[in-house]
Amino acid sequence: MTNLHTLDAPAIRAGIAQGHFSALQVTEHFIARIQTCDARFNAFTDFYFDRARQEAQAIDGMVARGESLPPLAGVPYTVKNLFDVQGHITRAGAKITLADAPASRDAYLVARMRQAGAVLLGGVNMDEFAYGFTTENTHYGPARNPHDVTRISGGSSGGSGAAVAAHMSALSLGSDTNGSIRVPSSLCGIWGLKPTFGRLSRQGSYPFVHSIDHLGPFANSVTGLALSYDALQGLDALDVAQHARAVEPVTAALGQGVTGLRIGWLGGYFAQYATEPAHEALLAARQALGAQQEVQWPQAAMARAAAFVITASEGAQLHLTDLQNRAHEMEPLSVDRFLAGALQPAAWYVNAQRFRRQYRQQVQDLFKQWDVLLAPATPVCATPIGTEWIELGGQTFPCRAAIGLMTQPVSFAGCPVAVAPMWPASGHGLPMGVQIIAAPWREDLALRAAAVLAQSGMARIREVV
Amino acid sequence: MTEFLWSEADSLAYVTASARLLRLNLDEAQARRVAAHLSRTAHMAAALASVPLAGHDEPAEIYCPAPHCPQPESQP
Numbered sequence: 001m002t003n004l005h006t007l008d009a010p011a012i013r014a015g016i017a018q019g020h021f022s023a024l025q026v027t028e029h030f031i032a033r034i035q036t037c038d039a040r041f042n043a044f045t046d047f048y049f050d051r052a053r054q055e056a057q058a059i060d061g062m063v064a065r066g067e068s069l070p071p072l073a074g075v076p077y078t079v080k081n082l083f084d085v086q087g088h089i090t091r092a093g094a095k096i097t098l099a100d101a102p103a104s105r106d107a108y109l110v111a112r113m114r115q116a117g118a119v120l121l122g123g124v125n126m127d128e129f130a131y132g133f134t135t136e137n138t139h140y141g142p143a144r145n146p147h148d149v150t151r152i153s154g155g156s157s158g159g160s161g162a163a164v165a166a167h168m169s170a171l172s173l174g175s176d177t178n179g180s181i182r183v184p185s186s187l188c189g190i191w192g193l194k195p196t197f198g199r200l201s202r203q204g205s206y207p208f209v210h211s212i213d214h215l216g217p218f219a220n221s222v223t224g225l226a227l228s229y230d231a232l233q234g235l236d237a238l239d240v241a242q243h244a245r246a247v248e249p250v251t252a253a254l255g256q257g258v259t260g261l262r263i264g265w266l267g268g269y270f271a272q273y274a275t276e277p278a279h280e281a282l283l284a285a286r287q288a289l290g291a292q293q294e295v296q297w298p299q300a301a302m303a304r305a306a307a308f309v310i311t312a313s314e315g316a317q318l319h320l321t322d323l324q325n326r327a328h329e330m331e332p333l334s335v336d337r338f339l340a341g342a343l344q345p346a347a348w349y350v351n352a353q354r355f356r357r358q359y360r361q362q363v364q365d366l367f368k369q370w371d372v373l374l375a376p377a378t379p380v381c382a383t384p385i386g387t388e389w390i391e392l393g394g395q396t397f398p399c400r401a402a403i404g405l406m407t408q409p410v411s412f413a414g415c416p417v418a419v420a421p422m423w424p425a426s427g428h429g430l431p432m433g434v435q436i437i438a439a440p441w442r443e444d445l446a447l448r449a450a451a452v453l454a455q456s457g458m459a460r461i462r463e464v465v
Numbered sequence: 466m467t468e469f470l471w472s473e474a475d476s477l478a479y480v481t482a483s484a485r486l487l488r489l490n491l492d493e494a495q496a497r498r499v500a501a502h503l504s505r506t507a508h509m510a511a512a513l514a515s516v517p518l519a520g521h522d523e524p525a526e527i528y529c530p531a532p533h534c535p536q537p538e539s540q541p
Contacts (some may be wrong), residue, residue: 073522197530211528246535301518326489336495340502343483348510353524355516364531398505414530440530463475 004029005167006463008077008221009158009228012170013117016063016074018238023059023074027052027119030076032119034168035130040149040175042141043162044079045091046123052076052331055119071227072115077171078163080156081123082130083107083205091158092206096137096329097324107204108239109173109215109232116231122167122304124159130175130208131338132156133183133403134385138331142385146464150319151382154184154403157207160218161188166464171228172218177209178307179377181408186377186433187418189462191225191450194216196440197414198243202234209314210241211353212307212411220461222454225418226251226447250444254451258372261445263291268373269300271407278376280424281432285374288456289449295373297460298362303409306352307360308401313349333400352429356412363413367439372449376406377419410437417448420459429460469511476500476507 004026007015016023031049038044057075081091084103092175094418106114125143126133135143135158145151146166151444153162157174161184163173174181176194182329185192193216200215201349217232219225230249236242265286274282285291310429316338319330323342327335366373379402387399397405409462410417419433434453453459477500484491484499491499 197528198533244530244535248536266502299516302513305513309506310511311512320487326488326490338504339484339491339495339499340480340491340506342489343480343499343503344485344506344510346512348506350524351510351514351518354518354522355513356528357524357526358516358518358522360528360530414528429489439537441533444536 002254005033006444007170009072009170009219009224012075013069014074014365015073016059017069019317022241023056024053026078027056030168031120037166037168040164041144041146041162043124043143043159045125045140045159046088048085048120048122048283052121055114059117059343070115072113072231073117075118075171076112076121077118077173078124078160079110079120079172079402080126080160082126083173085120085123085205087108088123090206091123093126093130093141094330096121096326102228102450103204105204105338108201110204113173114234116298118171118179118246123161124172125179126159127145127156129315129319130156130333131334133179133398134400135159136333137337138238138333139266141414145382151384152187154187154382156180157184160184161190164188164190164218165218170220171224174216174218175205175208176214176216177212178311178410179404179412181218181273182377182407182417182433182435183403185218185421185430187382187422189421189431190218190220191215191222191421192224192419193229194411194417195443196416198241200232201234201239201242202405203239205238207318209311211310211314212412218327222447222450223251223254226254229443239389253444254447256448258289258449258452261371261449262369263289263372263374263449264295264370265291266373267294268296268299270297270375270406272378274393275380277427277432278379278382278422280426281422281434282374282376284422284424284458285420285434285453286330287457290375290427290452293368297364297409298366298408299359299450302355303359303412304405306355307408308411309344309348309352312337316341324370335418360413363415371438371445373437375435377435379401379405381427381430406435410435414440416440416443416446420450420452420453421461422459423462469508470502471507473500473504476504491530
């Protein structure tokens with residue numbers, strides 16, 4: 001019972017179903033761990049322990065009545081604090097949102113998790129309005145990396161990364177516009193999935209960039225990742241951005257392996273900005289998956305530029321009233337970027353969207369020849385909190401923006417990406433994620449490759465005491 | 466492609482004028498910081514503007530990564 005917090009979603013569900021422990025025991029164990037550990041990591045901003053106990057007791061009632069259990073029965077999870085949770089204010093990492101009314105109902109994905117039997121423990125830390133890759137949140141403090149608390153946990157879903165890596169929840173939900181699921185997964189050493197743009201409903205989540213926002217899960221195992229992704233799928237008539245036309249479960253196919261799949265790795269731009277741990281992690285993944293050759297991703301630097309411009313314009317427009325009236329109450333680390341975004345000429349934004357149409361076609365063409373492509377998830381391992389500048393490929397970059405160099409071009413094409421947690425020797429104890437990228441709507445292929453990496457033992461979670 | 470020339474003074478002048486248009490109240494220090502951010506973006510936008518686009522590369526369609534085709538049932 002002492003190591004309940006290290007179990008993954010299927011093991012927790014199985015233990016409850018077989019009577020080894022109750023859902024309430026699991027919940028109380030995780031609550032105790034959060035109360036003991038979170039002061040070190042600052043992952044949580046909101047605790048929903050009363051709700052968690054009620055949800056756990058509902059599962060125990062099903063066990064007592066001999067009912068079949070839902071797929072995530074009794075599995076503890078957290079949500080980035082931009083998801084609506086009924087009865088609670090949706091912070092979105094900000095202070096100025098605290099005057100907002102509490103959410104009248106759960107976000108669509110939170111409701112899906114409840115239906116699947118999962119137990120919501122709390123809301124977790126993030127960059128204000130999701131504009132960042134580091135979760136150095138001035139209002140609520142930085143989310144600290146469980147593998148070295150002097151370093152960032154990544155962002156903008158940094159609290160999700162820290163909560164799962166520190167075994168304070170088995171699953172978490174986050175958002176990813178330019179890398180905000182993949183970056184914390186990489187820097188905290190956990191599994192993450194950014195599904196295809198338009199796959200999962202965004203209803204009831206606080207938006208950042210309407211035309212690029214994605215939502216998805218984090219997990220402490222690849223099977224947990226697949227189970228939670230399957231639970232989150234559903235066709236939501238109230239979400240205007242959902243493009244999926246069918247629910248396509250992936251868990252049953254997880255063990256099919258990669259034999260026959262055409263697997264490549266990304267060179268060029270992705271190699272240019274990768275540091276030694278990123279190269280080393282990618283090489284290990286390539287070898288484990290039998291990747292065949294280096295591939296050039298089309299116009300990666302231009303895609304990053306276009307994503308940067310669109311993000312700044314859309315994000316700033318969304319918050320223009322606050323920028324006009326309450327800018328001094330906003331996050332000092334991002335408010336100047338929001339202001340600069342508000343001032344961008346329309347010609348830049350429209351050109352970036354026109355480029356996107358051309359780029360989408362080029363990426364789709366690439367996947368006529370490849371099933372899965374690999375790339376580092378971040379150029380570097382977790383940087384010390386407060387780092388302003390980093391050197392990559394002989395150039396100096398603002399650190400807070402450059403952490404997303406590897407992820408931005410990929411999400412801009414809308415492709416699904418699983419992140420596998422690797423542990424290169426040159427990381428000196430810090431993890432480095434590898435992006436497993438598939439064609440739009442082929443999450444199944446990315447997760448099959450992820451499962452092979454897990455079976456190889458190279459991609460795994462490391463215990464944090 | 467001609468070299469993109471955009472000075473710190475250009476950026477600051479643009480920020481000051483356009484901030485007034487959008488009713489954004491910036492003091493001098495903040496205007497300089499915003500101008501520095503905008504200058505970096507200006508260089509990205511200039512590079513992006515060099516990509517040839519055809520008339521049919523147009524943004525009217527709501528962004529979709531690819532048409533969705535439900536996958537065939539996986540074989541056991």
